[in-house]
Amino acid sequence: xxxxxxxxxxxxxxxxxxxxxxxxxxxxxxxxxxxxxxxxxxxxxxxxxxxxxxxxxxxxxxxxxxxxxxxxxxxxxxxxxxxxxxxxxxxxxxxxxxxxxxxxxxxxxxxxxxxxxxxxxxxxxxxxxxxxxxxxxxxxxxxxxxxxxxxxxxxxxxxxxxxxxxxxxxxxxxxxxxxxxxxxxxxxxxxxxxxxxxxxxxxxxxxxxxxxxxxxxxxxxxxxxxxxxxxxxxxxxxxxxxxxxxxxxxxxxxxxxxxxxxxxxxxxxxxxxxxxxxxxxxxxxxxxxxxxxxxxxxxxxxxxxxxxxxxxxxxxxxxxxxxxxxxxxxxxxxxxxxxxxxxxxxxxxxxxxxxxxxxxxxxxxxxxxxxxxxxxxxxxxxxxxxxxxxxxxxxxxxxxxxxxxxxxxxxxxxxxxxxxxxxxxxxxxxxxxxxxxxxxxxxxxxxxxxxxxxxxxxxxxxxxxxxxxxxxxxxxxxxxxxxxxxxxxxxxxxxxxxx
Numbered sequence: 460x461x462x463x464x465x466x467x468x469x470x471x472x473x474x475x476x477x478x479x480x481x482x483x484x485x486x487x488x489x490x491x492x493x494x495x496x497x498x499x500x501x502x503x504x505x506x507x508x509x510x511x512x513x514x515x516x517x518x519x520x521x522x523x524x525x526x527x528x529x530x531x532x533x534x535x536x537x538x539x540x541x542x543x544x545x546x547x548x549x550x551x552x553x554x555x556x557x558x559x560x561x562x563x564x565x566x567x568x569x570x571x572x573x574x575x576x577x578x579x580x581x582x583x584x585x586x587x588x589x590x591x592x593x594x595x596x597x598x599x600x601x602x603x604x605x606x607x608x609x610x611x612x613x614x615x616x617x618x619x620x621x622x623x624x625x626x627x628x629x630x631x632x633x634x635x636x637x638x639x640x641x642x643x644x645x646x647x648x649x650x651x652x653x654x655x656x657x658x659x660x661x662x663x664x665x666x667x668x669x670x671x672x673x674x675x676x677x678x679x680x681x682x683x684x685x686x687x688x689x690x691x692x693x694x695x696x697x698x699x700x701x702x703x704x705x706x707x708x709x710x711x712x713x714x715x716x717x718x719x720x721x722x723x724x725x726x727x728x729x730x731x732x733x734x735x736x737x738x739x740x741x742x743x744x745x746x747x748x749x750x751x752x753x754x755x756x757x758x759x760x761x762x763x764x765x766x767x768x769x770x771x772x773x774x775x776x777x778x779x780x781x782x783x784x785x786x787x788x789x790x791x792x793x794x795x796x797x798x799x800x801x802x803x804x805x806x807x808x809x810x811x812x813x814x815x816x817x818x819x820x821x822x823x824x825x826x827x828x829x830x831x832x833x834x835x836x837x838x839x840x841x842x843x844x845x846x847x848x849x850x851x852x853x854x855x856x857x858x859x860x861x862x863x864x865x866x867x868x869x870x871x872x873x874x875x876x877x878x879x880x881x882x883x884x885x886x887x888x889x890x891x892x893x894x895x896x897x898x899x900x901x902x903x904x905x906x907x908x909x910x911x912x913x914x915x916x917x918x919x920x921x922x923x924x925x926x927x928x929x930x931x932x933x934x935x936x937x938x939x940x941x942x943x944x945x946x947x948x949x950x951x952x953x954x955x956x957x958x
Contacts, residue, residue, distance in 0.1 A: 473591040476653040477600055480584040482646045483547050484604065485611045486639050487577035490554075491520060491879075492615030492755055493635050496763070496770035500623050500632035501566070510691055511563035517687030517880075518567055519574035524876030525679055526578025529672045531586065531869025532726050536667065539583040539590070539865060540654045544647060546579030551643030558636035585852070585868030589861045590657050595796050598853045602792010605849020609784030609841070612752060616759050617774030617781070624771045671714055671726035678707035682877060689884040727870060728863050737867065739924040740855025743917045745874035747807065747847060749882030750913030754780075754814065754840075756883050757890045757906040765899040766829060776830040780813075780841035787845020795850035800925040802850045807918040809843020814911050816840075818904045825900060851921070878913075886910050 494515055501507040501515065534542040553573035560566035584604065592600045622638065623631030681704035685697035718725040732738050755777055762773040787806065795802055816836025824832035852871070859867040890906035 472653055473655065476591060476655060477588065477603065479646055479650045479653055480587055481603060481607045482642065483580050484584050485607050486642050487550060487580050488608060488611035489615050489618065490573065490577065492612050493619040495756065495759060496616045496619040496773060497623060497632040497635045500628050504629040504632055505563055505566065507563040507566070511567055513688070513691050514567045515570050518571045520876055520880055521683050521687055522571045522574035523578045524683055524873055525676050526575045527582055527873045527876065528675055528727060528866060528869035530579040531582030531865035533667065534583045534586055534865035535862060538657065539586045540656055543580055543583035543587070543654065544650050546576050546583065547643060547647050547650065550576035550580060551640060551647065554636045554639035554643065558633040581872050582865045582869035585856060586865035589856065589859070589864035591655065597857065598795050599792045601853040602788055602849040605791060605845060605852055606785045606788035608848050609788055609844050610781050612755065614781040616755060617778055620769065620771035620774035624769070666724060668718060668724065668726040671711060671718065674707055674711035674714055675726060678704050678711055679873065679877065681707060683880050686880040686884040689888060727866055731859060731863060731867055731870070734858055735924065735927060736858055737855055739920055740851055741871050741874050743803065743851050743920045744855065744871055745878035746913050746917040746920065748875040748878035750910040751810070751844060752879040753882040753886040753910050754907065757886055757903060761899065761903040766826065768830070772830065776833065777837060779834050779837040780844070783838045783841025784845040787842040788849040791846045791849040795853050800854060800921055800928060803847050803854070803921045804918060804925060806843045806846030806850070807914055807921060810840045810847060811911050811914050811918070813837060813840025813843060814907050818907050821900060821903055882910065882913055
């Protein structure tokens, strides 16, 4: 047992420390969706072009996704507390810079920096949970994290709408960023006092795999660029980046294997993928986020541009999903130990059922009444989302060795960001193609059905993992590459946790 596993924080402090982590996670994930309803305000108050508005949204997602894995590895090596606090401070400063931006180009630049800072914070949260909690308490902590993930994404349009409604169109977009300042400062101060000082690693100080960072970053960039810019880059030439991405990611895989054979610490320990629970859980997360996050993208656009809702009214319409998601995630955190992957399957089924209900409601009650008509389906979908995200995160990370928790969390959340970008590209393409034909109701229905398709793929993967667990109920063990020259003269051959 390593030193970092043997020294949990005192009970009262670790739950408070979890609150610090979840608050930072909330504001960083909130910023993925809160700006969507602020784009007209940016155009009106700042004169931001369509291209600049696109980069305000997609640039954040891009740098967020690029930073996750190297940031997780950095936290594993140098200490998650330090990495968390640095990322939070940078995020707060970047938020202030975004709000004070004198022009659209400066806003895009600061938004890229803000996304990088968010990517630095996110994997430290899952890593700290791995360190501070075990067993059923860990499941409960991940349940609360699942609540934050679901609620922050869903409540973004409402929060943005409230701010713009209160401040006005000219400067409302600035307060979308300024709202992070008091929260960020207070959370940083609490983090200094409450976050535990775990040792970064036991034994020899490992090197940081810079070439691996370059290969992985280039590969993820080549995947995400054509996805996040699908609407802005016309023509098919952009898709030529995908085979380039495959080559770069293949080279990254080969390089990481070489690092393992030579006894050097890789950026991503490929032994993680020998854990079936981690591999299938990461795929479930990727495909679910491809469907889940796109719902708010196309539905809020439909409500504002077609039905004529204000930004605030559009945000209120998706509030039932956000509230129910919080309840479902808290419930899922308590039930996951008993029901396992079956709970994820039930949750995904609830999301699919809720979205099909939204599709039907749009057809039956078009016009101004659509917000009321979709409230119940949104409620059902939100409960399902909470039951899916929270338990899936727990089951995916619970058997990951604690010393690799940051990198594993980075891989999991990179999949979420790539899935979100891919889903928005695909669902957005379906929605805008039919919207151009003047069929707005058909456009939103087909867009939502496409999102349901992604969620059903996630359900198939979850069912496959559930059946495999039933056939082989014994806990898995992850086999790690041999590390030569460790500080204690020994070599680590196998690391496993039963969770």
